[in-house]
Amino acid sequence: xxxxxxxxxxxxxxxxxxxxxxxxxxxxxxxxxxxxxxxxxxxxxxxxxxxxxxxxxxxxxxxxxxxxxxxxxxxxxxxxxxxxxxxxxxxxxxxxxxxxxxxxxxxxxxxxxxxxxxxxxxxxxxxxxxxxxxxxxxxxxxxxxxxxxxxxxxxxxxxxxxxxxxxxxxxxxxxxxxxxxxxxxxxxxxxxxxxxxxxxxxxxxxxxxxxxxxxxxxxxxxxxxxxxxxxxxxxxxxxxxxxxxxxxxxxxxxxxxxxxxxxxxxxxxxxxxxx
Amino acid sequence: xxxxxxxxxxxxxxxxxxxxxxxxxxxxxxxxxxxxxxxxxxxxxxxxxxxxxxxxxxxxxxxxxxxxxxxxxxxxxxxxxxxxxxxxxxxxxxxxxxxxxxxxxxxxxxxxxxxxxxxxxxxxxxxxxxxxxxxxxxxxxxxxxxxxxxxxxxxxxxxxxxxxxxxxxxxxxxxxxxxxxxxxxxxxxxxxxxxxxxxxxxxxxxxxxxxxxxxxxxxxxxxxxxxxxxxxxxxxxxxxxxxxxxxxxxxxxxxxxxxxxxxxxxxxxxxxxxxxxxxxxxxxxxxxxxxx
Numbered sequence: 001x002x003x004x005x006x007x008x009x010x011x012x013x014x015x016x017x018x019x020x021x022x023x024x025x026x027x028x029x030x031x032x033x034x035x036x037x038x039x040x041x042x043x044x045x046x047x048x049x050x051x052x053x054x055x056x057x058x059x060x061x062x063x064x065x066x067x068x069x070x071x072x073x074x075x076x077x078x079x080x081x082x083x084x085x086x087x088x089x090x091x092x093x094x095x096x097x098x099x100x101x102x103x104x105x106x107x108x109x110x111x112x113x114x115x116x117x118x119x120x121x122x123x124x125x126x127x128x129x130x131x132x133x134x135x136x137x138x139x140x141x142x143x144x145x146x147x148x149x150x151x152x153x154x155x156x157x158x159x160x161x162x163x164x165x166x167x168x169x170x171x172x173x174x175x176x177x178x179x180x181x182x183x184x185x186x187x188x189x190x191x192x193x194x195x196x197x198x199x200x201x202x203x204x205x206x207x208x209x210x211x212x213x214x215x216x217x218x219x220x221x222x223x224x225x226x227x228x229x230x231x232x233x234x235x236x237x238x239x240x241x242x243x244x245x246x247x248x249x250x251x252x253x254x255x256x257x258x259x260x261x262x263x264x265x266x267x268x269x270x271x272x273x274x275x
Numbered sequence: 276x277x278x279x280x281x282x283x284x285x286x287x288x289x290x291x292x293x294x295x296x297x298x299x300x301x302x303x304x305x306x307x308x309x310x311x312x313x314x315x316x317x318x319x320x321x322x323x324x325x326x327x328x329x330x331x332x333x334x335x336x337x338x339x340x341x342x343x344x345x346x347x348x349x350x351x352x353x354x355x356x357x358x359x360x361x362x363x364x365x366x367x368x369x370x371x372x373x374x375x376x377x378x379x380x381x382x383x384x385x386x387x388x389x390x391x392x393x394x395x396x397x398x399x400x401x402x403x404x405x406x407x408x409x410x411x412x413x414x415x416x417x418x419x420x421x422x423x424x425x426x427x428x429x430x431x432x433x434x435x436x437x438x439x440x441x442x443x444x445x446x447x448x449x450x451x452x453x454x455x456x457x458x459x460x461x462x463x464x465x466x467x468x469x470x471x472x473x474x475x476x477x478x479x480x481x482x483x484x485x486x487x488x489x490x491x492x493x494x495x496x497x498x499x500x501x502x503x504x505x506x507x508x509x510x511x512x513x514x515x516x517x518x519x520x521x522x523x524x525x526x527x528x529x530x531x532x533x534x535x536x537x538x539x540x541x542x543x544x545x546x547x548x549x550x551x552x553x554x555x556x557x558x559x560x561x562x563x564x565x566x567x
Contacts, residue, residue, distance in 0.1 A: 002394065002477070006387035009443030014409050017420030024419065075294060085290040091553060092295035095302065098494065098549040100502040102523040103538035104301040106531065107308075149297065153560065160561030198564045203410065208413035212504045216523075230505075233415035237509070242419050249416040255410050 018253075027033060042249040053232035056139070056225060060210070064143045065203045072151045072199075076158035077188075092154035101149070105216040111139055131212035138223045145213045150206050152198050161195030162188070197267040199259060302542070309351055309535040311344040314520065316532035351536035362522070362537055365434030369518035372434055372507075373500045375538035377493055385489065389477050391448065392455035393463060410445040414505045425510065436510040441500060447492050453563040454488030455481055490552045491559020498545055 025040055044050050046067055079090060111117050112132035120127040132141055165187065175185050189196075211230035229252060236245040308316065315507075342380050391403050421440065430436040445471075456480060466476050507517050519541055523534065549556065 002386045002390040006383045006443060009383065009439070010406070010409075010492065011447065012424065013421065013440040014417060014445070015405070017417045017424050018409070018412075021417060027415050036347060075291065078287050078291050078376065081287050082284050083291060084284065085292075089288070089291045090557075091550075092299050093291075094553075095546070096298050096559070097551070098498050098545045100309040100498070100520065100541050100545060102504070102520045103525070103542040106534055106538060107301045107304045148301070152298070156557055156560050157546055157564040160564055174378050195564055205411050207521055211413075211415075212502065214362070215504055230413060230415050233418060234505075234509075237415075237418055237422075245419055249418070252416055253412060257408055260408060260411055 002159070003117060021246045021247075022250055023251045024242060027243075030156070040243045041090070041106075041251070044244050044247045044251070047244065049227070049235075050232060050244070052224065053227055053229045056227055057229040060228065061204060062208070063139075064146050064207050065200065066204050067143065068147055068150055069155060069196075069199060072154035073158050075151065075191075076162060077157045079155065079161060080162045090156075093155060096148050097150070097152045098163045101213050102216055105213075108145065108217060133218060136143050136225055138218070139225045142210060142214055142226060145217075145228060146207065146210050149213075150203065152208075154203060155197055157199050157202070158192070161192045165191045193270040194267055197263050200263055204256075204259070278371070302546075304383075305535060305538050305542070306443045307344060308437055308532075309539040310347050310349070311532065311535075312348045312350055313354075313532040314342060316535070318390040319357040335420050351532050352540070354533050355536045355540065362519075364515070365517065365519045365522045366540070368516060369501060369520070370504070370523040372437055372441075372503075373497060376444075376500050377496045379438070379442030380444055380447045380496055381489060382490060383442055384451050385482065385485070386477075388451030388455050389473075389481055391452040391456075393476075393481065394473070406445040406448050410449050418509070422509070430510060432513055432516070434511075434516065436508045440506075444496075446499075447496065450492050450495075450559075450563045451488050452486060454485055454559065457482050457562055465515075488562065489559075491557075491563070494548055494552055494556050495560075497548060501545060 004193075026038075040059065073181055075093065079086065079093075083089065113119075118132065122129060131136055132138065169187050169191075173187060178186070195210070208230065211228060214222055214226050214231075220228075222231070231250065233245055233248055342408055391399060391406075402513070425436045425440075430439070462480050465477050466480055471479070502520055503518070504520055507521055511517055519537070523538060523541060
């Protein structure tokens with residue numbers, strides 16, 4: 001009864017479309033749809049722009065997510081110690097989370113333009129200009145925006161995780177002569193596992209949202225290095241190549257589900273080992 | 276923890292202070308620039324956009340990002356608010372999309388979250404898993420089928436093409452379920468003893484206790500949809516119906532000054548909402564991350 005409204009809407013707008021999409025990915029483009037097995041997938045994998053997009057997305061997630069997690073964990077550990085102005089610091093670091101990307105995109109543009117501020121600084125140190133948005137650097141720019149936006153959210157989650165670790169664990173470790181580093185690895189990181197699983201999941205979800213930043217900064221056809229799965233799928237959509245699009249979507253779903261299932265299993269194992 | 280000496284405390288504060296300043300910088304610069312006159316903006320940034328590069332200036336010509344305006348002026352804001360009617364109408368478009376989504380998803384999701392957290396039925400955990408997995412998918416994954424469904428329902432180019440899927444998003448269900456799972460079972464059981472039905476338990480006990488979760492969700496959804504790019508790009512081809520986020524993406528060289536003012540106005544509701552609900556917001560996010 002409580003579930004009914006949600007379930008109906010969820011089925012119409014998410015579940016059923018998803019199943020239709022899965023079906024489409026195995027048929028040819030004609031009305032009625034003839035079953036063509038894995039043909040669409042073979043075409044997809046042979047397509048150069050798909051490979052480029054998949055590689056870039058993997059690269060971005062592979063670099064962005066670990067960087068984000070390491071830096072937000074670092075900040076959380078710092079903020080968990082005694083510091084002055086804790087409330088102010090936390091508010092400032094979380095702030096970017098609520099600021100719409102579209103409204104700071106002009107500042108980013110000014111920063112990374114060929115004649116922009118960053119190059120001015122480089123020039124100041126008698127260094128040549130870098131074409132930030134039209135070179136391999138462009139991905140670092142987007143990684144930076146991703147970090148800026150998401151670091152606060154992860155930091156809050158880590159702070160909550162840190163508060164659940166009993167203080168006497170550290171005291172015992174201290175008595176037994178364990179150093180800072182050992183405490184970090186054997187106590188903090190171990191007991192943060194459930195938080196970590198959640199943070200990794202959320203970070204990956206948010207790494208797909210970086211399309212917004214990229215779109216705002218670089219438009220429909222950005223520099224090659226920034227051409228991600230979402231661009232590919234958007235462009236396939238506008239060129240009405242439904243077969244490739246649904247096949248690409250299905251592949252992406254398989255990857256995400258596999259990864260999420262792996263993470264959740266890791267968490268369950270952790271829970272069983274501690275109970 | 277242990278190290279409560281003044282030196283490490285100051286060092287940690289300084290390190291965090293630098294990070295915090297870097298985080299606030301783009302926001303502060305946007306606001307500062309919105310207070311500059313069109314003339315000043317033009318002078319500072321006329322070298323942007325590579326075309327100018329070789330024409331004049333040469334090797335050491337750069338745009339100048341300035342922190343403080345020469346002249347404090349509200350000219351740009353006046354320009355945006357009074358002389359550009361399309362800005363206000365887009366602001367209105369954004370609000371007309373976001374408010375129903377946030378309100379709708381909060382209501383629908385809190386009901387569903389109650390079912391997932393407090394009721395027992397067959398296949399409950401499997402179904403929740405399906406929600407969770409859907410939440411993880413990027414928008415593009417269901418793009419085509421979604422397009423077909425919306426087309427079939429006759430909603431294309433209509434605001435409900437964005438509002439309806441928004442209302443039934445899985446994120447709210449997930450977040451509130453995590454939150455409600457923390458509410459001790461005892462409360463509900465005591466009420467049940469007194470003869471309260473599920474509706475009463477939901478409305479009188481669970482909802483009030485879930486308030487931080489609800490405010491965190493409200494803020495997060497508001498930000499997410501206020502900021503949306505993909506959905507209107509595809510489902511709203513009519514320029515007059517598009518929200519502010521797309522307008523800001525298309526601002527060009529000559530409108531930069533106005534753009535800054537529009538940006539400042541665009542982020543203002545989010546920042547105010549955040550500052551107002553911050554403690555609930557933080558608590559809500561934290562509890563959703565700890566498994567119940």
